[in-house]
Amino acid sequence: MTQDSTDVEVGGSKLRKLRERGMDAATRAVPFKSTPDLTFFHPPSVYDFRERTEVFGPISDVIPSSPVFEMYPVGLTSIADYLEQNGYDVQIVNLANQMLSDPDYDAEAEIRRSRARYFGIDLHWLPHCHGAIEIARLVKKHHPDAPVIFGGLSSSYFHEELIEYDCVDYVVRGDSTEEPVLQLIDRLERGGDLQEVDNLVWKDDGEVVTNPMEFIPSQLDYVSLPSYEYVLRSVVKYGSLKKTLPYRNWLDDPMTLLLPNRGCARDCTFCGGSKSSYERTTGRTSPAFRSPEQLIRDVRDITAFSKGPIFVINDIRMGGPDYARSFLHLLEGADVDNQFIFELFGPADEELFELMDRATADYSLQLSIESHSEEVRKNVGKFASTNEAFERTLEYALDHGCNKIDVFFMIGLPHQTYEDAVGDVEYARHLLETIDDGRIAPFTAPLAPFLDPGSPGFENPEEHGYRRLCESLEDHREQLLQPSWKYMLSYETEWMNRDEIVDATYEAAFGMNEVKYEFDVIDEPTYEEVKTRLEKSQEVLEAVDEVVDLPEAERQERLAQLHEELGDFGEYSICGNEELTWNNDGFRNLFTLGKVGLRVLLRSAKRSRKSDVVAKTSSNTARR
The missing domain is CATH 3.80.30.30 (pyruvate-formate lyase- activating enzyme)
Structure with missing residues (x-):
């Protein structure tokens, strides 16, 4: 595992206590830091849906998303929060929602401008299979040396095929990948044997390696799921609410x-x-x-x-x-x-x-x-x-x-x-x-x-x-x-x-x-x-x-x-726009939303600065 780590038993479950990963914790939680270590891009179902002529029809009428499937899986927030608790800065960018909400939004320019060192793309729901690969290709076009990581249920199912794409470097399998993604980023940052990363599918000199599926936690209290604290912290940290909105109209409903x-x-x-x-x-x-x-x-x-x-x-x-x-x-x-x-x-x-x-x-x-x-x-x-x-x-x-x-x-x-x-x-x-x-x-x-x-x-x-x-x-x-x-x-x-x-x-x-x-x-x-x-x-x-x-x-x-x-054919074509909404009083108020986010961020920074070396609990590592 990671250097300076110890294993302890808590309540019959093994928890891994990880020491700080060779970096000054104070520099890892500076308010308003704008450069993430890892950026997650959530893709639309079809990348160039705004230019294409497909008739999507009633394929998403009874879920919050449109046919673009702009709602990202909640697991992105738990992974992002878990990595941030362990010293990495992570940003979620909902490309699908921004492309849907703004006809002039340039997703490729967003990808090109990113300064992250690692990129994650979710392929959880299979209707994203076109957009996910196209986004990965754009990442490789503009950041050819940056590792591209895939995850989600569909990624896990199709991992053998997915890893063969030139634009995909790693696939992390499983339904609870917070710890495996952390293990992967640790080794990419510090060096180490990728064969020790749980649930990972990767390429070693062109040869596909499939690591054992060993991280299958038996309980979920080790992680925030979903982590709205992370979302609020991210809004203040990166100065953008639009990028992390779960789906279109979320602010209204x-x-x-x-x-x-x-x-x-x-x-x-x-x-x-x-x-x-x-x-x-x-x-x-x-x-x-x-x-x-x-x-x-x-x-x-x-x-x-x-x-x-x-x-x-x-x-x-x-x-x-x-x-x-x-x-x-x-x-x-x-x-x-x-x-x-x-x-x-x-x-x-x-x-x-x-x-x-x-x-x-x-x-x-x-x-x-x-x-x-x-x-x-x-x-x-x-x-x-x-x-x-x-x-x-x-x-x-x-x-x-x-x-x-x-x-x-x-x-x-x-x-x-x-x-x-x-x-x-x-x-x-x-x-x-x-x-x-x-x-x-x-x-x-x-x-x-x-x-x-x-x-x-x-x-x-x-x-x-x-x-x-x-x-x-x-x-x-x-x-x-x-x-x-x-x-x-x-x-x-x-x-x-x-x-x-x-x-x-x-x-x-x-x-x-x-x-x-x-x-x-x-x-x-x-x-x-x-x-x-x-x-x-x-x-x-x-x-x-x-x-x-x-x-x-x-x-x-x-x-x-x-x-x-x-026109807007295909959206709510078999039910009314408001039929699947509930009485909604919205936010406490937008000032409260910003205040909570700022308080969370400052509390995180203060906690990080208390010591030069911070012991961090990684997770329940229940293994088969």
């Missing part, structure tokens, strides 16, 4: 995240974050959790600057009933006035909602039921229960103070016929007729653009009724450049081909829009806006179908004409 765990106990057929996918890709056989006590500290960090909603990622019951009860009891004692949004992956009893009601001033639910068909759900793996049990869950929640319940259906599932997909609309009508008092909002969306590599459906397509149209990383990169979202789809099923998946998506979307308007879930302007966008979407897709087989020059000319006519 700031939602923060609480992440209880990494890994999953469920094995949903289509999901690259499923249990078997995590085991295959990251070596993780069971989820790792943050303690309830640490989650409450995370909540306090968030509420220091934000009054907006806090989204609790994943089902808190995954850690067991005692874990969920402990967290909710502690949250009740914290007396927080922010709204909370909880996910559930299966039916819940009345006790859970009693606890949520007592623990929060206001809470909502997001339930991805996927299908009204019990048989389809059984083959998917989520909410594999009766409709009666699901509806009883809704009633319990509404009886115990739940403010809003978003119910999501998906199109493109195993054993799902066309009739099943459009039948979700009638089930939504049933829910609104028999249960709702205005607090249930149904949504439908396609599984798009890709079937996740690593998922059971991707790995065993015949068993689950999928037909893969893409296999390699390069296949998926090329697929993103297809002229419409129909042609971007990387799969078909035994029950629906791509045309039928697209047709079912629009028929269900029209129907869901009608039902929500009929039951006053949405107002008339929203209804008319969504209806118009859906009609335009279908019109454009039909036009693309007519030109897709034309000779290349003629096709590009016609696609360019269509692109000129599209």
Whole structure:
């Protein structure tokens, strides 16, 4: 390991105490220092999306990001914070968001101006596979000697292919790469054997070396996840809020995240974050959790600057009933006035909602039921229960103070016929007729653009009724450049081909829009806006179908004409712009935001200057 290190046992877990890495700590936390050691660039899905004519369609309508997928993974903040706690300066630059928000923003100029010595690029969600490689090529163009490091679930899955690109020097595998990235930067800074870096894939004189996957932490309290303290510190340190914004419109509608765990106990057929996918890709056989006590500290960090909603990622019951009860009891004692949004992956009893009601001033639910068909759900793996049990869950929640319940259906599932997909609309009508008092909002969306590599459906397509149209990383990169979202789809099923998946998506979307308007879930302007966008979407897709087989020059000319006519087609084309927002009181105030960031930065600098040599706790190094 690193020089001057010692290992100690704490609570049955091994923690590595690292001494200062041969540098004066005081110079490593100077306020307003503007030159990072490592810069993370978050790429858009397709690098030159502003010049291209692709029709992205409804591939991101039910997430905060646009089709550019500008929201970066929260793990970037935990890695950045971890490195800064160990003496390195790290900056996150959200290229995707800036390219989306400012038509004149020059991403290549941003890359060229950077003075960092190391560059990291996330390839976590596969829709970034085109943009990530193109950004890496630009980094190498302007900084040919600077190491380029990739990480994320998709990087981990495709590491063998990814490392073969000339613009990629290192791939760090795993779902918790804070310590491996630190090990790598240490050795690049000070020299040392790269074979000792956990989870690393690298090239030794042109030969690919794959180090063992040994850093798989069994608990997550060793790291801030996500680290909003890092974000606030970074804003003051580098003088830019725009570069670190999580996604477009975040300042107007700031939602923060609480992440209880990494890994999953469920094995949903289509999901690259499923249990078997995590085991295959990251070596993780069971989820790792943050303690309830640490989650409450995370909540306090968030509420220091934000009054907006806090989204609790994943089902808190995954850690067991005692874990969920402990967290909710502690949250009740914290007396927080922010709204909370909880996910559930299966039916819940009345006790859970009693606890949520007592623990929060206001809470909502997001339930991805996927299908009204019990048989389809059984083959998917989520909410594999009766409709009666699901509806009883809704009633319990509404009886115990739940403010809003978003119910999501998906199109493109195993054993799902066309009739099943459009039948979700009638089930939504049933829910609104028999249960709702205005607090249930149904949504439908396609599984798009890709079937996740690593998922059971991707790995065993015949068993689950999928037909893969893409296999390699390069296949998926090329697929993103297809002229419409129909042609971007990387799969078909035994029950629906791509045309039928697209047709079912629009028929269900029209129907869901009608039902929500009929039951006053949405107002008339929203209804008319969504209806118009859906009609335009279908019109454009039909036009693309007519030109897709034309000779290349003629096709590009016609696609360019269509692109000129599209406007903002593809964004919220199957639901309204405001349908997936919650009551949001925003920041405490912008002065508070800046004050908190400055206080955090000065506290960090003061702490660093107290001694010339600082002992630093690295992490739980639970190993298999």
